[in-house]
Amino acid sequence: MIFKGRWFLELLAIVIAILFLIPFYFILVNSVKSFGDIIMDGASWPKAFMWVNYVRVWETINFPRAFWNSLVVTVFSVAGMAIISAMAAYRIVRRPTVFSKVILFLFVSAMVIPFQSIMIPLVQVANGLNMLNSHVGLIFIYWGLGVPLSVFLFQGFIKTIPIELEEAAVIDGCSPYGVFWKVVFPLLKPVTVTVIILQSLWVWNDFLLPSLILQNTDLRTIPLANFSFFSEYTKQWDLGLAGLVMSITPLLIFFLFMQKHIIDGITGGSIKG
């Protein structure tokens, strides 16, 4: 009886997994069909494999360029926000003055401000600082927007680190900066990984902010580049789907490799958040 029940549960699990995979089947299969075949029959196995779709996408949106743009923006945004947030959180936790408490309170309460509530003036600020159409500008904006959550995650973790380690380092003649970089920062590794992963997925996938800041096609990131295939009236399915597969594949590979960290990051981040 128990054995029978387990069989049923396993079958159920597999059926659910297949349901979740079907969308991937659709886009994979159709990404190698001609436009006519996609329109004729969107479910069957391709009659002829049009790998040329991928070649054309590679060229039309200049895929390597878009990929590089996404990579640069994500790496510098996330590295920057992780560093400045870790430093701020360290100071806030280790010197709990009124000032640092107020700052922490501001960071945390700013998390409730939705992006849409600041996007109109944000474009103005970016314009005023000469940051429109610039990766550096976009990266700086991500620093500002990413700081609240990152500081929040860091400060929760720093509280759990025994201060004795730092005191010992000071007695050994370590400068305050040395204490942070040589003693504290290496200890923050687990939470740093969490911050990096959560923020990387956000920045890499973000659409609205880059669409407001980057108008120049040479600068656009992967989500923006993909958007061009799906304009209102002419949907270039053959190219669009190949583009989707190309954009999604690196993400899924990253996910499969980092799975454990991603899952830990989400559970850790959400239970503390």
Place this chain on the structure above:
Amino acid sequence: MKYSKKSDLFQLLVFLAPAILFFALMKIIPFFMGMYYSFTDWNGISAVKTWVGFNNFIRLFQDEDFSNSFIFTAKYTVVVVIINNLLAFLLAFLLTRKIRFRNPVRTVIFMPNVIGGILLGFIWLFIFTRGFPTVGKLTDLAFFNLPWLGTENTAFWGIIIVSVWQFVGYLMVIYVAGILSVPHELIEAADMDGATSLQKVWHIILPLIMPVITVCMFLTLSTSFKVFDVIYSLTKGGPFRSTEPVALNIYTEAFGRNNMGLGSAKAFIFFVIVALLTLLQVWFTKRKEVE
């Protein structure tokens, strides 16, 4: 630890100033500028911003599209919170049992979540407009023959399907962690007393994972209320603006019609509502934790 006053001040600068500077520049200053804009008739282009008092706020309360977008967002949020949490818990419960393939199945269910909303919307745009119709022709099942993005009602449920596909794995992961943290002895003791699965869920697991449930409810609530990407690529708010979330309504007002003043007023009201919802949720969570 003691350092001199001067070096202490310098450290304060080094450690705190970068974070505060960027945070203030990109979040706090825009926030207050937005409040100011909402009292002007600024069109985004001209240098002139005339103070119009509460005109924008009066206008937006008469704006039917705006209130409709709130109704849509609220409906969407309620449905997503209920369906996603229920399904995520059931999936987590299933996938914490001792069955084969449970890890690969968990991976598959989580996978859509790493794909960003925009690309995810395009995947489903294809499935709804090209994939389902062909499956419908082959199988003659009514489900696949519905005009998925064509009518107000089906478009709403289409968006729900996509949102579940996207987010249920994320919640499932948190529920899995919650269920695994329930002490083994309790379950074993219940087994010895002959408790059924349902009794174990109802009397042991659910009460013990209450904090996890509140976190997941909060996550779904706050992300659903701010939904933008998926809908922008899936329906663009259509048909007839019936699936236009508040975030998209604000975006169209500001950048589509260049009404930055009115758009800012909408954005301000949006902030107030999101903030109230969040505070209510936090208050609720705290109350639950004390018990």
